[in-house]
Amino acid sequence: MTNPALSVIKSDLAEKWQQILSDLITDPKELLQILQLDADKIPYSRAALQQFPLKAPRPYVDRIEKGNWQDPLLRQIWPSTQEEIGQAGFDTDPLAEAQFNPVPGILHKYRGRVLLTAAAHCGIHCRYCFRRHFDYQSNSPSRQQWDAAFDYIRNDSSIEEVILSGGDPLAISDRQLAWLVEQLAQIPQLTTLRIHSRLAIVIPQRINRDLLHSLQQSRLKVVLVVHCNHSRELAPELAQSFGMLAANGVTILNQSVLLKDVNDNSPALIDLSKSLFQHNVLPYYLHLPDRVAGTSHFDVSEAHAIALLSSMQTQLPGYLVPQLVRETPGQSSKTRIA
Numbered sequence: 001m002t003n004p005a006l007s008v009i010k011s012d013l014a015e016k017w018q019q020i021l022s023d024l025i026t027d028p029k030e031l032l033q034i035l036q037l038d039a040d041k042i043p044y045s046r047a048a049l050q051q052f053p054l055k056a057p058r059p060y061v062d063r064i065e066k067g068n069w070q071d072p073l074l075r076q077i078w079p080s081t082q083e084e085i086g087q088a089g090f091d092t093d094p095l096a097e098a099q100f101n102p103v104p105g106i107l108h109k110y111r112g113r114v115l116l117t118a119a120a121h122c123g124i125h126c127r128y129c130f131r132r133h134f135d136y137q138s139n140s141p142s143r144q145q146w147d148a149a150f151d152y153i154r155n156d157s158s159i160e161e162v163i164l165s166g167g168d169p170l171a172i173s174d175r176q177l178a179w180l181v182e183q184l185a186q187i188p189q190l191t192t193l194r195i196h197s198r199l200a201i202v203i204p205q206r207i208n209r210d211l212l213h214s215l216q217q218s219r220l221k222v223v224l225v226v227h228c229n230h231s232r233e234l235a236p237e238l239a240q241s242f243g244m245l246a247a248n249g250v251t252i253l254n255q256s257v258l259l260k261d262v263n264d265n266s267p268a269l270i271d272l273s274k275s276l277f278q279h280n281v282l283p284y285y286l287h288l289p290d291r292v293a294g295t296s297h298f299d300v301s302e303a304h305a306i307a308l309l310s311s312m313q314t315q316l317p318g319y320l321v322p323q324l325v326r327e328t329p330g331q332s333s334k335t336r337i338a
């Protein structure tokens, strides 16, 4: 039965997110024109664009301050020439994920849970992305390969949680997502479905009635982990959308990446935690950036990260302080830094 409260999320938003997704800004010149910035001031890297094209949804670009090259939201999507700087220790597969890929679409890194690459694309291209060199082509299962992925999960009774990742799992249609959720719910030992999404932040229209409906109907306990790095990314309407998800039993957490000149200062991090809470989201992880080739200009030292965390601890209640972590390939879980 449909929860009458779901009607608060208007049905006319149901397909709007797909229109936005099919109309991303991909040309740096268009982006600069919208932001009233002069292309001659800071050139972009054609090589970086070729390896990892620009993709920016218009609602996200609307939140960037016009005329400001230093805007923290712009920095996350701008294909800077700094990406051409090669740096020792920065790799195309920093988490060695290729070795944890038993069947197409599955990454099995930790005991008790597996990751499904539900989508091969995203609603935005974050320049710091740890999967910007990932082989999505070999990890976009066909319907037949999905069966092999489900069998892999079914045959390992230790797996209790499936994490939908990508790409961005919310980039697939509501119908595809509903099918996936339904298939997973039929695997008896699964208890939890976790969805990791940045699209929910950068295209707020994505939280629509059909999505709510399929999550609410599932027997699985659902956790949505959104990826938000700066308080200015949070559109006001998300407070209501996330509130509605929470009212329907979905746990909503946030993980951020600590990024140089984006959020590597304590006012920005404190503001982010407070804003997340106002939007019905709890801070969960603050990640040190993975050492991905082409992203060294986002790197933050461990010492600086620890100092920032300590500053947050003295100024926020404990439930608003995320765990500072780094992912190290081969470890049985993420490594807590402080």
Ligand code: SF4
Pocket: 121, 122, 123, 124, 125, 126, 128, 129, 130, 131, 132, 166, 167, 168, 198, 199
């Ligand atoms: S949304 Fe996530 S997977 Fe997609 S580009 Fe950004 S960081 Fe990478």
